[in-house]
Structure formats: structure tokens, C-alpha cells
Amino acid sequence: MNIAVRPLSTIRPFTPPVGDPGFGVYVHWPFCAAKCPYCDFNSHVRHQPVDQARYVAAFRRELASQAQRSSGQTVTSIFLGGGTPSLMEPATVAAILEAIASLWTVADGAEITLEANPSSVEAERFRGYRAAGVNRVSLGVQALNDPDLKRLGRLHDTTQALGAIRLAREIFPRLSFDLIYARPGQDVAAWEREIVQAIELAADHLSLYQLTIEEGTPFYALHRAGKLIVPDGELSADLYETTQQITRAHGLPAYEISNHAAPGAESRHNLTYWRYGLYAGVGPGAHGRLLGPDGARHAIANEKHPETWLKMVEDWDAGFVEDTPLEPHEQADELMLMGLRLVEGIDLKRWRALAGRDIDPEAEADLTGHGMIERLGPDRLRATPAGMLVLDAVVADLA
């Protein structure tokens, strides 16, 4: 393939300058070995082997359709997410990356991330992904103790998680891993110890997510029945504050609500979403934002059910169930919702041009007075850490 695999030492993470959203390609692998009881992502368990060659053929066809709609774009990042993409054979990953490189120009040193579960990690596969062009792995560690991993329904234990981190650090130039906090029974002291341990293990990026009780999941039913007690609002806020303080003190400050990085090592792909750039999304349930023939930004969403998506792409070259032009004011809302997640905030000039108006001065004064938002200059607005905790409400007041 023509994405060069460069020697590790020559790949330097960098953050594109504020204002440069880049262009990303997201590929969704919708299968997992087991469904975690808290998860509402588009992930499915299949008891028969998945025909990966058939999926590759479908990914190729859908990528080709989307490339037609984004010709002239240079791909700055590729993200293989899921589900559990580390259930893909390296040859599957190589074929997907080759297809992308044959359809778009891929920037030199583009960030190419694969999500991996510690239980599905084998050294050989990791080396195969690296040889295919993957230069960043995002590992779903979730917790660093066995009882909590069990309670979260994970298939791996701490030893496997540590082994996967070690192996990933050896093989890939960049590594991030995910932890979920605000777990049942977790207090601030226990979480503090765990973050410090995580920072010692981490490379240059960590994703630290507060446990969300998602409707329709087994955790939701247990929670409603009073059988799963999670930290209340006050304890959750303390856990969040602790997370911010410790990561900042150790050189991995938040650059987004749940994402922490050494300066320059932010996830370029996720920055594309949060800076409201354009991106193609392929695979079951993937979302995209591409320009339509009318020149407007379109919201594209794919069929979620894997086999239905597969059949749609085989029949029509595309598996979308939604392809809607967004009105400028809808784009302004999206830009604000995404951009206020970032510590760098949003460009108000861009927002005003879409919204066709200025921010309501009363709403701004009120939120500023309550310490929820602040100006970083005449044309840059951001949410404070307190505002990020209640971001939906802040955006609802402003948008």
C-alpha cells in the first residue's frame, strides 16, 4: 500500500493549528466478543465467524462512493473504531487502509488509529496492524483492578491490560487508553490512586470517561431497580475535578471533556469532529459530515444492523439511512455543541457567520456570571471546567 510505514522515531505527533479541522475517515467495525452491560455503541456479538473479506469488499464500495463526494480532500486521520476493531485480521485492516489510500490523498504522517480490546490482543496481530500502517492504538482498559473489570463485564483482567499496554508501547509510536470512572462504589481516594497509576503507564494520551447509564442497557435496568448505585452528582463532580487536577499536574491536561494529552499529542481525528471539520464515515452505524451536490454540509448516518448494511452496500454501493442537508443555523448549533467540548473553545466569527446573529448578550452575561463560560479573546469563547460538566444546558442557553 502507499501509506508509508515510517520508522517510529520519525513520526512526531503534532496538533494542527487552531482553526485547522483536517479531514478524517472513520471506519466502523461493529462486532465484539461479548456485549458489555453499560455499552450502547453499535456493537453486536455473532456466534458464527464474520466473513471479513465480504466486509472488506463492502467497505471498499462505500469508501469509493464517499470519496466521490469529497474529492480534493487530503486525509489527515483515519480511525478504525467499534465495536472491537482488534477482532479484524491484519489483512482486513491492510485492505481497508489500501482502499483509502487509493481513493484519497493521505497526508504524510497521517494519524491512523485502531481501537483494541486488551482481551483480543495478540502480539502477532499488533505487529500486523503496524505493518498495515496503523500508527496509534486506543486500548479499552476501563479499570485497573480485577473486581471492577468483572463488574463492568469485561473479558480481560488487569494482567492482560498491563500486557496489552506494554506490547502496544513497544510496537506503536502512539498509544492512548480508556478508563471509565464514577464506577459503583468508587470514591475519590481510590480514583486518585488509579489515575496516578494510569499516568505512569500512559504514553502521551488518556481518555477518562465518566460512567454513563445508557437507556436500554443492562446497567440501566439494574440502576432503575436500585441494584446498581453509582456516584451521585456531587461525588461525580469531585471525581471530575480530581481527574482534571491530577492529569494537569502530571503533564496530561484535558484538551476536551474526557480527553487528556501531552501538548501536541491530541487525537487529530477527534479534533476533526470537535473542530467541526468534514469527515467520511463508513460501516454499520457510522456517521459522516460531507458536502452534498448542493454545496451544503450534509449529515450522513448509516444503517446500524451489520448484515442489513452489508446488503445495502452490495446492492447500492452505499448503506446510509440519512443524508440530510443542514441549515446554517443547525450547523451553528453543531459547531457550538462540538467546539465547547474543547479547552480551546470555538471561533465566534465562524459561529456568527453560520448562525446569522451574535451570541445573546444576556445569556452570555448570565453564564459568565455563573462561571460556566469565558472569552479567550474577542472572537473565542470556551466553557470553563464547571461549564463542561453541564455542557448540554450551557449550549441550550446559548444556541
Ligand SMILES: C[S@@+](CC[C@H](N)C(=O)[O-])C[C@H]1O[C@@H](n2cnc3c(N)ncnc32)[C@H](O)[C@@H]1O
Ligand atoms: C466504543 S468503545 C470501543 C472500545 C473497545 N470496544 C473497548 O470497549 O475496549 C469506546 C470507549 O467508550 C467508553 N464507553 C463505552 N460505554 C460507556 C459508558 N456507558 N460510559 C462511559 N464510557 C463508556 C469505553 O471507555 C470504551 O473504551
Ligand code: SF4
Ligand atoms: S467491547 Fe467496547 S464496543 Fe464492545 S460492547 Fe464492550 S464497550 Fe461496547
